Amino acid sequence: MTVVDALRRPEYTGADRCWPCTAVNLAIVLLVSLLAVPVSGPGAVLVLTGGVALIYLRGYVVPGTPAFAPRLVRALGLAPYFEHVAPTPRSRPDRESDDLAADHDPAALLDAMLRAGVLRDGDDGDLYLTDKFEAAWTDEMATLRDADEAALATATAAVVPFDGEGSVQFDGISVEGEDGVVWLRPVHARADVAAVRAMEQFGVPERIRAPAASPLRLFTPECPDCGGVLAETTVTDGCCGGTMNPSETPNRRVVACDDCGVEVRDLGVVGVDEQRPDD
Template sequence: MTRSTTLDPRRPEHTGENRCWPCTVVNVALVAVAAAAVSVVSPSTAGAVAVVGLALVWLRGYVVPGTPRFAPRLVAPIPGSDALFHGTAATDGGDRAPDGESGSLDPADVDGEELLDRLLAEGVLEIDGDAVAPTAAYRERWRAETDRLRAEDTESLAAIARDISPAAAARAVSEDGDEWVALSPPDGNTIDETWLRRPVAIAEIAGYRAAEPFLSDDSIRLAAARTNRMFLEACPDCGGDLERGVDMPCCGGHTGPGEEPAETLACPACEVRLYTFPRE
């Protein structure tokens, strides 16, 4: 499909619900500064600069080229800017993050180096050139389990997740068109539930089952299932291609001062993040 050559200043990817408020605030301030500077020479021209500038900010999300790259970091040092521009850091619904980040079957922390050594030793992973990748035997089992689970409804996935995870209970949840598996912690406190997006639940259950011939320790199998999501090649639910991106709550990204956003692996069709790579 060819793009129309009609000049359209609107950028819906940066406006409406997608509007990045750090970018908007910075651009409004820059327009005000530019208008004030021009007013020294020509007040009427300054008015035109302000009107045109604000109109472009409204239609495009920003008017200064490159704003998505610098605006979030520009406002990051301002006290309270994170809560002001992106809401509170608290999650809604246990470990379900507001931006759709998913939980895990077993959110317990494990030592990454020890886990890697174990998975390499047991034949789940192997060294492939200068990278680490699943072995052919593990990948074949993982794909077969994924294909079987893809046909299950979310209620069935919740029942399986309850049986293989430390959760006290599990239930299927449908909210705003998205499907989740909600896991109650071992103490049964539903306030601290962990919510898994359906594709993540499929990936981890399949990964856990696929590791059975290689690993006898259930906790290691669960940790492996969570970690091995980084090796996904297609969406476990829809089967579509995955995309690499960065962890950016707004159009230009927002991290702490001097920090780079984390790399992510997501399914654009399901709008689900499958993995967030640790920052180096």
């Protein structure tokens, strides 16, 4: 992978480019470069060319742009000139599976989890992780947190239920083989690989481990990416909030990390008149 490939953010460029984000970033880069001219002419040129290059490759360069750019464009009355382009499937491969193994028997998985001591019945009738399994799972996630994405891809390939080669593609973890194809967001790859490794310690049959990883995300005890606290919140679809009309913006309830913001679970779309949880 080249430096340019590492910098690219296809979900924010090409057909998925957000023009409010692009316009605001170009204006900021131009302003900074002009302010730099009295200090250093060559430095100003470097700021301008470097900023434009990053915007071309990544969609934006100023951190937090998706949160403020559309609101700024609307406030300035420029929304009609910067039509938002919502993300398309091109931002992720068609082969996205979101699971290590899609086919499973829920009853068989639950029985195996209870027998192995992975899950337990609570006094309130709900299911919970056992303390021992939670500790094993968090330990494995901590180990994977120190691995780069190439190592994570290799680890993912080792736990899928088919022979395949792991790689980093489309900002995610891909495993491809003759008998199957898997694509996962890195946060899910860390959680699932760690869960499979922890289940192995508890003697869960190998045929059960990969199919059980995705259902176990309901019980993820901490952020797989940073170890932070998970909480329910709402997010807006699209890199900058759906359409330019806020009333038409689709919002989703998710479980996300309070510290790094990564989404771990999607709880569904929030209706326009539906009561939303406080962020």
